[in-house]
Amino acid sequence: MVYETLELGQQNQLKLLNFRQFVVNGKELCGALITCLINRYLGDNATTDAVSSRLREVCPALYSSEDAVCSKANEMLQTAKSIQNKFEKEKLLRDALQLYKQIPLQLNLRVVCEQFSAVRFFDGIVDLCLTAASKRDPQYLALHYYNNNEPPEDLQGQQAYINRMDCYQCITDALKFLLSTCQSHPQAPSIPKSPGPPPAPDPHRLSNADAEQYAEQVFQMALGSVDEMFHVALYDWLITERLTEKLLEVQSSYLESYLKRSATLQPDNIQMWDLLWKYYEKNRNYSSAARILAKLADRHGTDISLQQRLEYISRAIMCAKSSSMRTSSATDGEFLHEMEEKMEVARIQLQIYDTLSRLNLTHPDEVLSRLNSELMDITTLYGEFADPFGLSECKLAIIHCAGHYDPTLVESLWQDIVEKELATSVSVPPQSRMATLSKKLVHLGKLYRSTERYFPVSFLVKHLERRSCELNFDPKWVFRTMQDIGITLPKLQEIYDRLFKSKDPCWHAARKPLHLLNVICHLLECFADSPNVVPTYERRQFTTLCLDSVAAYLVELQSTSVTDTTVRSLMGQFKAVQAKLERMQ
Numbered sequence: 001m002v003y004e005t006l007e008l009g010q011q012n013q014l015k016l017l018n019f020r021q022f023v024v025n026g027k028e029l030c031g032a033l034i035t036c037l038i039n040r041y042l043g044d045n046a047t048t049d050a051v052s053s054r055l056r057e058v059c060p061a062l063y064s065s066e067d068a069v070c071s072k073a074n075e076m077l078q079t080a081k082s083i084q085n086k087f088e089k090e091k092l093l094r095d096a097l098q099l100y101k102q103i104p105l106q107l108n109l110r111v112v113c114e115q116f117s118a119v120r121f122f123d124g125i126v127d128l129c130l131t132a133a134s135k136r137d138p139q140y141l142a143l144h145y146y147n148n149n150e151p152p153e154d155l156q157g158q159q160a161y162i163n164r165m166d167c168y169q170c171i172t173d174a175l176k177f178l179l180s181t182c183q184s185h186p187q188a189p190s191i192p193k194s195p196g197p198p199p200a201p202d203p204h205r206l207s208n209a210d211a212e213q214y215a216e217q218v219f220q221m222a223l224g225s226v227d228e229m230f231h232v233a234l235y236d237w238l239i240t241e242r243l244t245e246k247l248l249e250v251q252s253s254y255l256e257s258y259l260k261r262s263a264t265l266q267p268d269n270i271q272m273w274d275l276l277w278k279y280y281e282k283n284r285n286y287s288s289a290a291r292i293l294a295k296l297a298d299r300h301g302t303d304i305s306l307q308q309r310l311e312y313i314s315r316a317i318m319c320a321k322s323s324s325m326r327t328s329s330a331t332d333g334e335f336l337h338e339m340e341e342k343m344e345v346a347r348i349q350l351q352i353y354d355t356l357s358r359l360n361l362t363h364p365d366e367v368l369s370r371l372n373s374e375l376m377d378i379t380t381l382y383g384e385f386a387d388p389f390g391l392s393e394c395k396l397a398i399i400h401c402a403g404h405y406d407p408t409l410v411e412s413l414w415q416d417i418v419e420k421e422l423a424t425s426v427s428v429p430p431q432s433r434m435a436t437l438s439k440k441l442v443h444l445g446k447l448y449r450s451t452e453r454y455f456p457v458s459f460l461v462k463h464l465e466r467r468s469c470e471l472n473f474d475p476k477w478v479f480r481t482m483q484d485i486g487i488t489l490p491k492l493q494e495i496y497d498r499l500f501k502s503k504d505p506c507w508h509a510a511r512k513p514l515h516l517l518n519v520i521c522h523l524l525e526c527f528a529d530s531p532n533v534v535p536t537y538e539r540r541q542f543t544t545l546c547l548d549s550v551a552a553y554l555v556e557l558q559s560t561s562v563t564d565t566t567v568r569s570l571m572g573q574f575k576a577v578q579a580k581l582e583r584m585q
Helices: 008-016 019-025 027-043 049-058 065-082 086-102 109-118 122-136 141-147 155-183 208-223 228-240 244-248 253-265 270-282 286-298 306-326 330-357 364-373 378-386 392-402 407-423 430-448 457-471 477-485 489-501 515-529 536-558 565-584
Strands: none
Touching (some): 065 109, 086 122, 122 155, 122 208, 155 228, 208 228, 228 244, 228 253, 244 270, 270 286, 286 330, 306 330, 330 364, 330 378, 392 430, 430 457, 457 477, 477 489, 477 515, 489 515, 489 536, 515 565
């Protein structure tokens, strides 16, 4: 009967041996027969004490004391599977664990761990595997090998490292099984193989809730270990399984050194650097987190996009601010200022990138790849990108960022912005062209209106009115656009009044000498109809100013050809506005 439980190859081998050959060369077969004999006892739920004792007496060379301990532990484990009482089962499993821990070098660790998993004795897996790792590398050669960056010539340390990792893998395999069970659909329906009612659910199946509970139990027990090499194996496994959030929740003295070492040894591994700054940020070491983020932003190469670089700088600024709130050192303050300046320039670089990506370039990939590969200084961005490609908005942003003031350059940039916007909308109706240009001007105007050097309102009003005059746009759209930007009505009235009094011949050249007065009339009518657009404290003074201006405009109109119907109509409009203004006093 024992012979029948041997593997087929062993059975054939035994048939070919005579007694002498069996005694001299059959040690391996003897061991296999002993194993089958013990398994036979265990299969019959019989105690192995008697047969173990007899084997120890008859053939101690083939059946050692360690074999006897292993057989007894196996017996306890098999018995525990059939016991229903929870406390008795727990006691038997722990007794078996203690026996296994006495003989870790002789164990087939993976098989024992599978047996423990079958009876849900997961903390026993952790305990046994950590003990086995310690016994298989008592001098901790693996740690020395690891700390010396795993030199290939240290064969002894390498073997100790492999031995430990084999033990640790049994724990991570158990965790993987539990986590996959947590995420599986409970009792997912399947296509029936035969007609009839569905089969009853498997009572031995591990539920999702139980698996989650066991997983947390194993994880916490594992983290309680003082075996640094096990922590390394566990952290490696968490990263491989993409459980980085779980990794960052770990509260362990080993984690920082692990992340620093991994990032240093793998300088091109962005994930490790990301984990390191996130670890520092989570543990409120904001200064260290900010500096790692700054290095990532400055990293050369296309493995980090320009958008990601901006996100790194933004995060670095947040960390630097948090650090300065905790410790007000001069170094942190300087670093924060440097990051804020870098962010301003990086935003311009992104603006250039976005603008160029919309253009029909000859070699777009080459240009965009260069912008993506590193953060550039303001001079490079202007000289090698914004100026050669004629990016007026970007050039304006650059000189504003650099604090460079050249009134002629500023005015030419704004003019170019207006002309390009009009050029792109040639084929659309006037109303749409006005709306498109107005939207662009409002967007840019709100960015620069606080610094008049870079938002020349008077120049813009004159240029826009000239183009409006040429294109027959609505006479109200320019000043309404300026109001949307945030320019006050009194300021606009002052600009238009000065523009009118300058007597620029361009209006006569365009054959619309009354264009400005027509616009001014609409502007004053806007105030007369909605006086709330001017604050109460300056409304009376502004009303008086408007009345004086209207009187001057009427005198000007009267001095022209009063028989002209256009002049008479405009005079009538001014008189109507004058009447409204007088009623406001």
